Amino acid sequence: AQSVTQPDIHITVSEGASLELRCNYSYGATPYLFWYVQSPGQGLQLLLKYFSGDTLVQGIKGFEAEFKRSQSSFNLRKPSVHWSDAAEYFCAVGNFGNEKLTFGTGTRLTIIP
Amino acid sequence: DADVTQTPRNRITKTGKRIMLECSQTKGHDRMYWYRQDPGLGLRLIYYSFDVKDINKGEISDGYSVSRQAQAKFSLSLESAIPNQTALYFCATSDPGTAEETQYFGPGTRLLVL
Numbered sequence: 001a002q003s004v005t006q007p008d009i010h011i012t013v014s015e016g017a018s019l020e021l022r023c024n025y026s027y028g029a030t031p032y033l034f035w036y037v038q039s040p041g042q043g044l045q046l047l048l049k050y051f052s053g054d055t056l057v058q059g060i061k062g063f064e065a066e067f068k069r070s071q072s073s074f075n076l077r078k079p080s081v082h083w084s085d086a087a088e089y090f091c092a093v094g095n096f097g098n099e100k101l102t103f104g105t106g107t108r109l110t111i112i113p
Numbered sequence: 114d115a116d117v118t119q120t121p122r123n124r125i126t127k128t129g130k131r132i133m134l135e136c137s138q139t140k141g142h143d144r145m146y147w148y149r150q151d152p153g154l155g156l157r158l159i160y161y162s163f164d165v166k167d168i169n170k171g172e173i174s175d176g177y178s179v180s181r182q183a184q185a186k187f188s189l190s191l192e193s194a195i196p197n198q199t200a201l202y203f204c205a206t207s208d209p210g211t212a213e214e215t216q217y218f219g220p221g222t223r224l225l226v227l
Contacts, residue, residue, distance in 0.1 A: 004155075032214075034215070042220065043203060043219055043221050044203065044205075044218040045218075046215060046217070049215060090155060092156075094214075100158075101146075101158070101216055103148075103155040103157075104155055105153055105155040106155050
């Protein structure tokens, strides 16, 4: 069965600092990987996705993620965070057709001035 | 206008009541999904539908039922609500016609069962 682990429940970073959110997955074949963001009181917005090809994917809002098959990881990064990045971030893994999209438990990001 | 809408956005109900959450989409997608979100548990799949005639149970379907009235509409019912069904419920859609199938989410319905 596929699974996703986000080991950090809550992360606090200073505005302007760099950010890395961790995501590890378990899946038997080549996974489809996603990062979603949920701002307070909002639904989920897709940040970026990986299906194949270049292992470094660029997303919206200046985010990027790198697929590392050897480490079963898909970590999300941003070089300089803004106060508006405060939100909850979810990593998800899907199979072909994505009828089985499995989410991690989320990482809540707090930005301090 | 939003591509995926959910009504109501907030709902308070009492134990034992039957309630329905509705989802509509204008994306023209065949596939629709219902998830619930609980703090510390992420999102869990309740039901999914690949088309009007194809409905499947997800990870946590007990206590829920669904109806796919049309391609654009997918409703979730709680036949007899209980307090541990208090959660944030999301509807999502996807298009199997694309090689890179992605799920798009509605804004969510916050449900409180007293």
